[in-house]
Amino acid sequence: MVDDDIPSTVATSEEDLLRVEDLETRFFTEEGQVNAVDGVSFAVRESDVFGIVGESGSGKSVTALSLLDLVESPGRITGGHIWYRNADLAEEHRERTPEAVDGDFVDVLQLSEGQRRALRGPSFSMIFQDAMSAFNPSLTVGEQIAEAVEVQRRAEANPRSVRSKTQGYGLGSYLSGLVLPQRDFVNRQSKLEAIELLEKVGIPDPAERADEYPSQFSGGMLQRAMIAMALAGEPDVLVADEPTTALDVTIQAQILNLLKDLQAETDMSIVLITHNLGVVARMCDRVGVMYAGEIVERGTLEDVFDDPVHPYTQGLLGSVPDLDRPGDRLHPIKGNVPDLIDSHMDDRCYFADRCPKAMERCLDPPGERQVGGEHAARCVLVDGEYDESEALADGYFEGSTAGDAAASEGSTADAAAEEATSDD
Amino acid sequence: MSLAKFLVRRSLQGLFVIWGVVTAVFMLRFVTPGSPVDFVAPLDASPELRARIAAELGLDQPMYIQYLDYLWGLLQLDMGYSYISSTPAAARVFARLPATIELAVAATVVAIVFSIPLGVISATNRHEPADYAATGFSLVGISTPNFWLGIMLVLLVSVQLGWFPTGRRAIGFWPAVQLIWQEGTLAGIVVWLRYITLPAITLGTYFTALITRLTRSGMLDELGKEYVRAARAKGLPETLVRYKHALRNTLIPIITILGLQLGTLIGGAVITEAVFTWPGLGTLVIDAINSRDWPIIQGSLIVIGAGFVIVNTIVDGLYAYINPQVVYE
Numbered sequence: 001m002v003d004d005d006i007p008s009t010v011a012t013s014e015e016d017l018l019r020v021e022d023l024e025t026r027f028f029t030e031e032g033q034v035n036a037v038d039g040v041s042f043a044v045r046e047s048d049v050f051g052i053v054g055e056s057g058s059g060k061s062v063t064a065l066s067l068l069d070l071v072e073s074p075g076r077i078t079g080g081h082i083w084y085r086n087a088d089l090a091e092e093h094r095e096r097t098p099e100a101v102d103g104d105f106v107d108v109l110q111l112s113e114g115q116r117r118a119l120r121g122p123s124f125s126m127i128f129q130d131a132m133s134a135f136n137p138s139l140t141v142g143e144q145i146a147e148a149v150e151v152q153r154r155a156e157a158n159p160r161s162v163r164s165k166t167q168g169y170g171l172g173s174y175l176s177g178l179v180l181p182q183r184d185f186v187n188r189q190s191k192l193e194a195i196e197l198l199e200k201v202g203i204p205d206p207a208e209r210a211d212e213y214p215s216q217f218s219g220g221m222l223q224r225a226m227i228a229m230a231l232a233g234e235p236d237v238l239v240a241d242e243p244t245t246a247l248d249v250t251i252q253a254q255i256l257n258l259l260k261d262l263q264a265e266t267d268m269s270i271v272l273i274t275h276n277l278g279v280v281a282r283m284c285d286r287v288g289v290m291y292a293g294e295i296v297e298r299g300t301l302e303d304v305f306d307d308p309v310h311p312y313t314q315g316l317l318g319s320v321p322d323l324d325r326p327g328d329r330l331h332p333i334k335g336n337v338p339d340l341i342d343s344h345m346d347d348r349c350y351f352a353d354r355c356p357k358a359m360e361r362c363l364d365p366p367g368e369r370q371v372g373g374e375h376a377a378r379c380v381l382v383d384g385e386y387d388e389s390e391a392l393a394d395g396y397f398e399g400s401t402a403g404d405a406a407a408s409e410g411s412t413a414d415a416a417a418e419e420a421t422s423d424d
Numbered sequence: 425m426s427l428a429k430f431l432v433r434r435s436l437q438g439l440f441v442i443w444g445v446v447t448a449v450f451m452l453r454f455v456t457p458g459s460p461v462d463f464v465a466p467l468d469a470s471p472e473l474r475a476r477i478a479a480e481l482g483l484d485q486p487m488y489i490q491y492l493d494y495l496w497g498l499l500q501l502d503m504g505y506s507y508i509s510s511t512p513a514a515a516r517v518f519a520r521l522p523a524t525i526e527l528a529v530a531a532t533v534v535a536i537v538f539s540i541p542l543g544v545i546s547a548t549n550r551h552e553p554a555d556y557a558a559t560g561f562s563l564v565g566i567s568t569p570n571f572w573l574g575i576m577l578v579l580l581v582s583v584q585l586g587w588f589p590t591g592r593r594a595i596g597f598w599p600a601v602q603l604i605w606q607e608g609t610l611a612g613i614v615v616w617l618r619y620i621t622l623p624a625i626t627l628g629t630y631f632t633a634l635i636t637r638l639t640r641s642g643m644l645d646e647l648g649k650e651y652v653r654a655a656r657a658k659g660l661p662e663t664l665v666r667y668k669h670a671l672r673n674t675l676i677p678i679i680t681i682l683g684l685q686l687g688t689l690i691g692g693a694v695i696t697e698a699v700f701t702w703p704g705l706g707t708l709v710i711d712a713i714n715s716r717d718w719p720i721i722q723g724s725l726i727v728i729g730a731g732f733v734i735v736n737t738i739v740d741g742l743y744a745y746i747n748p749q750v751v752y753e
Contacts, residue, residue, distance in 0.1 A: 068657055072648075121659025134654040136669050138676065138747060148658040155659070174667050185664055229658060 016085060017269050018044040018067075018237055019105065023080035025059075025066045026342075033342040036062040036075070038293035041368070044237065044286075046085075047267045051284035052295075053274060053316065057337040059293040060273045064241045067271065068124050069108070069116045082108040086123065086236070121151040121233035129242040131222035135214035141225050142210025145194035146186040148232035153190060155233070197228040201258060220251035224258065231262060238263075241273045256283060277320050281305060286374070289313045292338050292350035299375030309377040311355045349379070353397035357381065359390040431741050438733040445729035449722045450494055454487065463716045464507045481507070498726070504719035513719035517708065517727050524704035525731075526597050527697070528689035530620050531628035532682065539632045540678075543639020544671060547647065558636060565633025574626040574699035581622060588622050591700040595619070623700045627693055631685055635678060642674035676747045683739025687732035 025037035036059045044050045052060045065071050067082065083105040093111070094101050100110035108116055128134040135144055177184040191210070198206035201224040214222055223243070230238055240259065244252040256279065263270055272283055280287055281301065288298040289312065297310040308314045315333040322328060335354040338345060349355070352362040361380045369382035453460070461483065465474050478484045482493060497504060503513035546558035582590040600612030646652065647670050655665045694706035701707070705724050712720035 065653075070653055070656055072653075117656075117659065117662075119659075120657055124657075125659075126654070126657040128650060128654055128657075130650065133650040136651040136655070136673065138673055139669070144655075147655070147660055147664070151659040151661075170661075170663050171667065174663050185661075185668075226654070229654070233659060 015045040015048075016043045016083075017046045017048075018085070018271075019081070019083040020044075020067070021081040021083065023063065023066055023082065024078045025062050025071055025075060026078045027075040029074055031341055032344075034340050035293050035342055035345065036340055037066060038340075039080070040288075040290070040293070040295050041080075042288045042295055042298055044269050044271055046269055047263065048286060049263065049270045049272055049284045051272045051274065051280040051287045051301075052290055053277060053280050053287060054290035055275060055337050057340070058290040059340070060275075060290050061241055063290070064126065064239045064271065064273045067237070067239050068120055068126050069113075070126070077109060080109065084108050084119075084123065084237075089119075089123075118155065121148060121235065122155045123233075123235060124237050124239065125230040125233055125235035126239040126241065127223075127226050127230045127243050130246045131219065131226040132214060132246075134226055135222065137214055140211050140213055141217065141222075142191060142194045142198070142212075143186060145197055145210070145225065145229045145232055146190040148229050149190040149193045149197070150186050152233040194228075194232070197232055198225060201225070201228045201231075201262075203228075219247055220254065223247060223251070223255050227255075227258065227262070231266070234266065235268055237269050237271060239271045239273070242275070243272070244279060245274070245276070252279075259283070277305075277316065289316065292345075293340055294350065294378060296351065296379065297375075297377040299371070299373070303371070303373065303375035307375070309371055309375075309382055310351075310379045311357050311381070312351050313377075315354075315356075352392070357386040358392045358396075359387060360392060361390065362392070427741065427744060430744060431737070434737045434740055438737050441733050442726070442730050445733075446495065446498060446726055447491075449725045449729075450491055453718050453722070458716065459483070460507055460716060460718050494722075503723035503726075506720050507717050508715050508720075513723040516720060517705070517723040520703060520705045520708045520724075521727060522596050522598065523593055523702060524690055524693060524697075524706065526620060527623055527627060527693055527702060527704055528686055530624035531631060531689055531693075532686050534624050534628035535631040535635055535685075536682070538628075539635035540639050540671075540675075542632075542636045543674075544643055544666070546636070546640040547643035548666060550644065555640075558640070562633040562636040562640075565629045566637070568629060570626050570630060571695045571699055573629055574622070574696055577622045577626060578699070589619055591702065593619050593703055623696055623702050626699065627689060627696045631689070634685070635681065638678055638681060639674060642677065643670055646670040646673045676743070679739060679743055679746065683736050683742075686739075687735045690731040690735070691728035 020043070021041050023037055023040045024035070027034040027036055038059070040059075040063055042050065042052075052063060054060045062071065062075070066077050069077070071077060083102065084107075085104050086106060087104045089106045090101050090104050093106055097110060100107045108119065111119075135141060174185070195206045195210050198210055203209055203221055203224055209217070209221075209225075214225075217225060223246075227243075243259065244255050247255060259270065260283065262268075270283075272279070274280060284301050286298070286300050287304045288295040289304065289310065290296070291312050297304055297308065297313045304313060305317065308317060312333070315331070318331040319333060321330060333354055338350055338353075346363075347365055349358075349362040349364075349366050352358040355362065359380065366378050366380050368376050368378050370376050371382055459478075460481065461474050461478050464481070465477050469477075475484070482490055485493070494504070501514050503517065505511065506513050506516060509516075542558045542561070546555045549555050578590050582588050595612055595616050597616055600616040603609055603612035647666075649670075652665055652670055655669050656662075660669075691705070693702070693704060694710060696702065697704045697706035698710065705728060709721060709724045709728075711717075712724065
């Protein structure tokens, strides 16, 4: 039995590149505090693909944004650690901020804002669901990729100076760049490199396409261009937030293949956020299943897909049609994801109200339990079989809790995040 | 369609609009009571004298002849003669044009220089004191009538503090610039600035407030978009995220508003010109209306209308140039 008060620890490995521990991201909205990411822990190995799966509103996108420190007001990362292995960075901070350094690992969340910003591009990069909205409509695609190249070039030119990477380019520099072409942020060299990147991601006639605007690209081509933009900084970790959801199926396969090829070539790690289990099966080495802001089960792809312990994981897998057995009924999970508003959340297993195997023990919050090897789950079923005599009565949660309230309000963590950026 | 072709087509449309303005302005004289002869002829004029005056002014002709005559004259920039001073109307109207354009442009410059930074500061410091100050200013600016603002500025800044003159225009912009080369002195420009500052602030305040609000809300809108997040994700300096990415897209709709407003400023400066006795088209029109000096009224209105059309055509071209998504159709 695992004591619930002990924070979950991540099995550390020599190969870990990123260790996320007890990450908490909250949104402080008018309806209340939304716990979009509520104590998430996972590790990403070097040149590995880590998948985060879950329904809409489970907090996966906010997790992705938290990794890059892109959470915007009223959201805030309120706790946890993001340990990132980078010997140079660790050396740089060992003297000044010893508490942020552990061996070769640096806790990104304990660095200053400018230092964290400097990691974007060369260390962490991100691709988004909808390429059409991730490109600025009034700048050419080539220009926007060249910007990313230029960020990387400046980072390499001054590896130790955070200032030169970020603050060094102020309003004065921008205004003089408008008048004097040689003072422009993006120079000829980086534009040429942008064209090379476009070629690398398989865009025909890259030199001509670089001068076109995003609206002149097709969805699949623009997705490729966005990957080129994210790769310009040669990142160690690429966070891909639903990279294929907006594309049609044949293009999806192309984009996934492209990501795989590029990963093999560059040795980067990928954190892949998706709700598509097929994509996970195809791409990922390790998986975390997210529900209501928590990772409820994680392990290798085989652990989670072949031997799921958590009823939620079982439910997710059960709601995918099996082509080998046509005619079988699908088994959707009843109910909805809770709205994650703090005051609506009881202190219990958040899935209990939808769980077919809910027991009295589930009314205490379950800590994470080791199933074996890297496989872990936040479920009492790890400790023992389902016991029908302890089962909660049907309708036990009705009218009292999160799931139904969420369904009626339709407000979820992702929705809260969106509201947060678009209100006013 | 190319930009050149687009501009040619817009210009032809503009000419059509100007023709409409001319026609409407011409008709105006026939729907207002009283004959111009009443204002030109002495009070005790005999019917013969009145008939002779009417013939001299061409008022005895049928309306369509007068109309065609007027159009023909306009093509040669002949707007007839002022009923009051007997000088060519075109000369008087065009003599007033530089003052009006200077004031409109100066007010627009005041607006751009203050409003866009204010709007950006406001948007990037949302719900902080700087934001409240900027939104408070723009609310006051939008609600202040400019005749009141003009009078207050004259009373406080000119009369009490004596920093600026109370009105009039001592020198034109162009003569002031010529002084720089010819005499090598900036004195002309300094004088010009001293005279135009208060009228430009008076005329530009509403405009500044309006653009501040538009910039703030546009900027907030743009900063919430995914491409801003993507720009940050690739490590772009915040300066570039704000100004190169977000502000650029914010300015696209604002340029249209700027154009429309500049057009209205050309004709709409009447009150400000009156407060500061600024010798522009506005004061000319008011004087001409008071004395029923039709050639001057018509000429001024046509020039104001044409100015509006020209400014908007230029803005449309500029807009198409800045915004790559515009298809020239």
